[in-house]
Amino acid sequence: MVREFDAIIFDLDGVICYTDEYHYRAWKAIADNNGIPFDHTINNRLRGVSRMASLEIILEKSACPFSDAEKEALAAQKNEIYKQLLSEMTPDDLPKEVKRTLDTLREKQYLLAIGSSSKNAPFILQQIGLGGYFDAVSDGNNITHSKPDPEVFLKAAQMLNVAPSRCLVVEDAVSGAQAAHVGGMKAACVGDASNEGAGDWNLQSVEELTEIL
Ligand code: BG6
Ligand code: MG
Numbered sequence: 001m002v003r004e005f006d007a008i009i010f011d012l013d014g015v016i017c018y019t020d021e022y023h024y025r026a027w028k029a030i031a032d033n034n035g036i037p038f039d040h041t042i043n044n045r046l047r048g049v050s051r052m053a054s055l056e057i058i059l060e061k062s063a064c065p066f067s068d069a070e071k072e073a074l075a076a077q078k079n080e081i082y083k084q085l086l087s088e089m090t091p092d093d094l095p096k097e098v099k100r101t102l103d104t105l106r107e108k109q110y111l112l113a114i115g116s117s118s119k120n121a122p123f124i125l126q127q128i129g130l131g132g133y134f135d136a137v138s139d140g141n142n143i144t145h146s147k148p149d150p151e152v153f154l155k156a157a158q159m160l161n162v163a164p165s166r167c168l169v170v171e172d173a174v175s176g177a178q179a180a181h182v183g184g185m186k187a188a189c190v191g192d193a194s195n196e197g198a199g200d201w202n203l204q205s206v207e208e209l210t211e212i213l
Contacts, residue, residue: 004186005213006166008105009156012116012139014047014172014191015206017093017128019086019118026082027058030074036062044192048173050117050146051075079120086120091129097207102133104210111135113156115169117146136160147175150183157185170209174198188212 014020024043031038038058046054055075059066066074106112113136114121121139125131136159143151150164157167169180172191177198180187189199190206201212 004166005110005168007111007113007135007157007160007162008168008170008209008213009113009115009138009153009185010134010170011048011172011176012114012121012124013118015170016098016114016130017089017095017124019089019124020047020172020191022082022085023054025085026078027054029081030078031058034062034074044174047192048117048147048171048175048179050140051079051119053146083120083123086124086127089124089127091127094128094130095206097205101207101209105213108213110213111160111162113137113160114139115153115156116140117143117152147173148178148182150179150185153179153183153185157183168213170206171199 010016013023023046024040027046028038036058042057045057052075055071102112112134114134116139119140121137136156138152138156138159142155145151153169154164157164164184167185169176169185169187171177171180171187171189171193174193174196177187177189177193186200187198188201188203188209190203193199194202
């Protein structure tokens with residue numbers, strides 16, 4: 001079989017592990033404290049976008065304006081709640097089918113990378129036992145524009161020394177699938193992005209990757 005891809009770039013939150021739910025819980029606490037309506041539908045718009053951009057989306061529903069200093073404080077509070085949830089994660093929070101999929105793709109000699117907007121990505125990877133597993137980690141700490149800008153994926157491709165057209169992105173965020181496409185990459189989607197039909201492949205589970213690769 002002629003291969004279409006040399007590298008697979010995985011989003012982290014909502015693809016490798018379910019930290020997307022922890023983002024929701026932490027933002028929900030902040031929204032409730034400030035009397036701002038927030039639910040899972042609004043949460044889907046936060047997938048893939050940076051912490052401050054997420055806050056701006058949540059504040060669209062706020063009755064009163066917040067100063068820049070107040071916004072910084074809210075984002076910091078959210079991150080403290082989120083990090084507390086992350087600190088309780090263990091390798092048991094890496095779903096078995098995700099680990100099986102990664103190991104199968106590695107056996108098939110694909111290069112494997114992370115492309116995540118999160119500044120907490122290195123800590124999460126440590127917590128779930130994947131510190132040092134990937135060939136490259138591109139995350140919120142090395143980018144200036146978050147998804148749907150393709151920067152995080154293009155940096156991952158650069159770290160791997162693979163052309164964008166030879167990279168497949170795996171995403172649960174519509175913004176992430178858009179970023180892949182703008183960057184000249186194809187996208188395989190799961191979760192919300194799959195439900196929205198945003199990918200070139202729209203999967204029920206990450207494990208279906210082993211059938212298409
Ligand atoms: C992405 C999430 O992976 O990371 C977003 O999908 C989140 O919801 C973004 O806002 C930034 O995360 P962090 O951990 O840097 O606040
Ligand atoms: Mg995600």
